[in-house]
Amino acid sequence: xxxxxxxxxxxxxxxxxxxxxxxxxxxxxxxxxxxxxxxxxxxxxxxxxxxxxxxxxxxxxxxxxxxxxxxxxxxxxxxxxxxxxxxxxxxxxxxxxxxxxxxxxxxxxxxxxxxxxxxxxxxxxxxxxxxxxxxxxxxxxxxxxxxxxxxxxxxxxxxxxxxxxxxxxxxxxxxxxxxxxxxxxxxxxxxxxxxxxxxxxxxxxxxxxxx
Numbered sequence: 001x002x003x004x005x006x007x008x009x010x011x012x013x014x015x016x017x018x019x020x021x022x023x024x025x026x027x028x029x030x031x032x033x034x035x036x037x038x039x040x041x042x043x044x045x046x047x048x049x050x051x052x053x054x055x056x057x058x059x060x061x062x063x064x065x066x067x068x069x070x071x072x073x074x075x076x077x078x079x080x081x082x083x084x085x086x087x088x089x090x091x092x093x094x095x096x097x098x099x100x101x102x103x104x105x106x107x108x109x110x111x112x113x114x115x116x117x118x119x120x121x122x123x124x125x126x127x128x129x130x131x132x133x134x135x136x137x138x139x140x141x142x143x144x145x146x147x148x149x150x151x152x153x154x155x156x157x158x159x160x161x162x163x164x165x166x167x168x169x170x171x172x173x174x175x176x177x178x179x180x181x182x183x184x185x186x187x188x189x190x191x192x193x194x195x196x197x198x199x200x201x202x203x204x205x206x207x208x209x210x211x
Contacts, residue, residue, distance in 0.1 A: 006036045013044030021048070022064065029067040035078060042071060042082035049089035053120070058091035065092045072098060077107040084110050088117020100125050112167050119174035124181050130171045131186075134193040137168040142202050165203045172197065172209045 009028050012021045021044070028041035045068070049059040068090070071083030084102050087095050095117075102114035103126055112133060115126025143157045175182075175190060182190070198210035 002034055002036060006034075006040045009037055010040035010044050013047030016048070016051070018048070022061065026063050026067050029071060031074070035076060038071070038079055039082045042068065042079070042086050046082075046086040046089060049086060053089045058089065060091045065090055065094060069094060069098055072102060072110075077110060080105065080107060081109045081113055084113040084117060088113075088120045096121060096123065096125075099123075103129055109163075109167075112171070116170055116174055119178055122178070122181070124178050124186075127175075127178065127182065127186055127190075130175055131190055131193070133167055133171045134175075134190065134197065137164060137171075137201065137206070138193055138196045140164060165206060168197070168201075168203075168206055169209050172206065 009025070012025060015021050025041045025044055028037050029045075031038070033041075045064060049064075052059045065087075068083045068087050071079050072087060074080055074083070080102070084099070084105075087099060099114045099118050099121075102110055103118075105111050105114065111126075111129050115129035115133075118124075118126040119130070143161050172194065175194070179187070194210050198207050201207050201210070
């Protein structure tokens with residue numbers, strides 16, 4: 001059962017038994033498995049690597065890095081997004097260069113994940129992508145479903161709004177952490193965007209993060 005397998009794979013991310021979980025997750029990231037299983041394996045890796053990252057000891061693992069780099073080259077953007085997010089939590093010399101390439105990916109979420117991943121590595125290489133995201137957020141209009149006859153279109157609009165809020169929040173946090181490393185010209189461009197979000201954005205959590 002694909003659903004059960006995907007659930008169990010994702011659940012491995014909550015375990016700290018690397019010698020048991022890593023071989024399973026590395027196998028589950030391979031292209032011969034279905035998309036959901038592969039995505040959940042990468043998500044599980046991000047859970048494990050995230051804990052290590054927060055403890056100040058980023059994960060170092062040759063096979064996991066190789067599997068995620070391969071995932072970042074996948075044709076499916078869902079796999080590229082998951083792989084890109086997880087790459088930013090690893091300690092490997094190959095990661096930085098690969099993330100910089102992913103800043104040019106055709107998928108917006110991959111570009112944003114690459115920029116956020118680089119910010120976690122204390123790199124400002126993705127600042128242009130983050131600035132573009134903030135600009136889009138300041139220019140966006142709130143959704144209006146009051147007269148929506150198409151339920152699918154309404155659902156898509158709501159999902160897009162949630163995604164925008166999440167991306168914007170993470171971008172604001174990333175820029176705050178990178179602020180000491182930004183040039184004066186970068187600060188001059190970004191400061192008005194942050195102020196506009198703090199003053200006018202419709203979502204309270206964004207206004208709070210931007211203050």
